[in-house]
Amino acid sequence: MSGSHMEATVLDQIIVGVRADLAERKAVHSLADLEARIATRQAPLDVLTRLRTPGLSVISEVKRSSPSKGALATIEDPAALATRYELGGAHAISVLTEKHRFNGSLADLDAVRAAVQIPVLRKDFVVDDYQVWEARAHGADLVLLIVAALDDADLQRLHQLVLDLGMTPLVEVHTPDETRRAVDLGARLIGVNNRNLKTLDVDLAQFGRLVDLIDNDAVKVAESGILTPDDAALVHRQGADVVLVGEALVRHGDPTSAIRAMVEAAGTR
Numbered sequence: 532m533s534g535s536h537m538e539a540t541v542l543d544q545i546i547v548g549v550r551a552d553l554a555e556r557k558a559v560h561s562l563a564d565l566e567a568r569i570a571t572r573q574a575p576l577d578v579l580t581r582l583r584t585p586g587l588s589v590i591s592e593v594k595r596s597s598p599s600k601g602a603l604a605t606i607e608d609p610a611a612l613a614t615r616y617e618l619g620g621a622h623a624i625s626v627l628t629e630k631h632r633f634n635g636s637l638a639d640l641d642a643v644r645a646a647v648q649i650p651v652l653r654k655d656f657v658v659d660d661y662q663v664w665e666a667r668a669h670g671a672d673l674v675l676l677i678v679a680a681l682d683d684a685d686l687q688r689l690h691q692l693v694l695d696l697g698m699t700p701l702v703e704v705h706t707p708d709e710t711r712r713a714v715d716l717g718a719r720l721i722g723v724n725n726r727n728l729k730t731l732d733v734d735l736a737q738f739g740r741l742v743d744l745i746d747n748d749a750v751k752v753a754e755s756g757i758l759t760p761d762d763a764a765l766v767h768r769q770g771a772d773v774v775l776v777g778e779a780l781v782r783h784g785d786p787t788s789a790i791r792a793m794v795e796a797a798g799t800r
């Protein structure tokens with residue numbers, strides 16, 4: 532929150548819960564425990580090369596519920612869902628690990644990591660180095676960093692830690708100012724979230740408004756509100772290399788075909 536007189540946004544509220552959960556986990560698992568676990572892991576996958584395809588890449592999300600929509604899907608077996616995503620040609624899987632508003636967990640991340648060969652994103656509200664170590668300990672190749680949730684010093688430190696642990700930061704922006712901060716940071720993978728984190732409204736046009744602020748070398752991700760193959764094709768034409776899709780896939784009876792349809796509709800630019 533930027534001032535004590537201002538109302539807490541959904542993002543502020545989520546982060547309060549995240550910090551409380553974090554304190555509990557830190558009391559159970561030391562950093563040394565996480566480091567020992569990391570030593571047993573395979574090296575992280577090279578994400579940027581895999582996402583830079585001639586056509587549209589898809590990051591498919593395991594998402595049970597959300598602040599904006601409430602319950603979306605039960606997802607009793609996240610590994611089985613992730614396998615269906617991989618079969619459809621998904622280039623990476625996003626796993627929401629926040630528990631109060633998204634009903635996710637690190638156990639979901641473990642299950643997905645063990646089930647697929649493609650890169651896995653830890654999607655959470657990262658505000659502390661411990662969460663980055665944890666992401667690697669649980670097999671993540673990518674870590675989401677939300678610019679709106681971090682000041683410049685934290686953003687830079689967390690971004691560097693993700694890189695130092697061999698993973699790829701996905702730096703998420705919502706506004707022109709946040710986009711400039713991501714570019715100044717030297718982020719190579721930048722996600723424009725079409726969901727306004729204050730109102731939770733989705734506006735697919737937001738990607739088109741911000742994309743030109745991102746340097747050409749960065750891989751550009753359009754996040755949120757991509758519901759149909761036409762939506763995927765639209766943001767691809769506007770410059771998205773990647774789409775991050777949750778709701779449309781978890782609600783679809785055949786997510787494997789749904790991913791194929793998005794990639795096919797987008798074609799090559």
Ligand SMILES: O=C(O)c1ccccc1NCC(=O)[C@H](O)[C@H](O)COP(=O)(O)O
Nearest residue numbers: 597598599600754755756757776777778
């Ligand atoms: O999904 C929400 O309601 C939400 C609210 C507040 C912060 C983050 C939120 N979602 C996280 C995401 O970024 C999405 O899960 C992701 O982009 C996929 O979006 P969608 O395809 O619209 O499910």
